[in-house]
Amino acid sequence: MRLKSSQKGPAYKGGIGQWSWAAHRITGLGVLAFLFGHIIDTFGAGIGPEFYNETIELYKQWWFKPFEVLLIGAVLYHALNGLRIILFDFWPSLALKQKEFAYAELVLFAVGFAPVAFFMLRSAYQTSPFT
Known part of the structure; x- marks a missing residue:
């Protein structure tokens, strides 16, 4: 961790650790969004096979x-x-x-x-x- 002194106290300058932290959160949210969408499209099977098949066709584009x-x-x-x-x-x-x-x-x-x-x-x- 690189600290830089400032008038308000130490300030973190960033680095690969900060980018790894941010990317971990972003990718986690992306996977969560996919899982949410997957639950919704699977729920569509209960609505009817036509709805489910239309959703699956969308994924094949x-x-x-x-x-x-x-x-x-x-x-x-x-x-x-x-x-x-x-x-x-x-x-x-x-x-x-x-x-x-x-x-x-x-x-x-x-x-x-x-x-x-x-x-x-x-x-x-x-x-x-x-x-």
């Missing part, structure tokens, strides 16, 4: 694929960051290497997310009306 890619990215990042936090909870001395763990997490995220995003977006591109 080419323009919906990027949202699925974002969901996978959010779940992957949230899971990796959660594992990093668990490591710090069980072994507090590892928190001294917080920056290194955060960068390692970003590398693991990129390695895991890039191929998934490529293949999913490629299929969306192939089925889009713009090709």
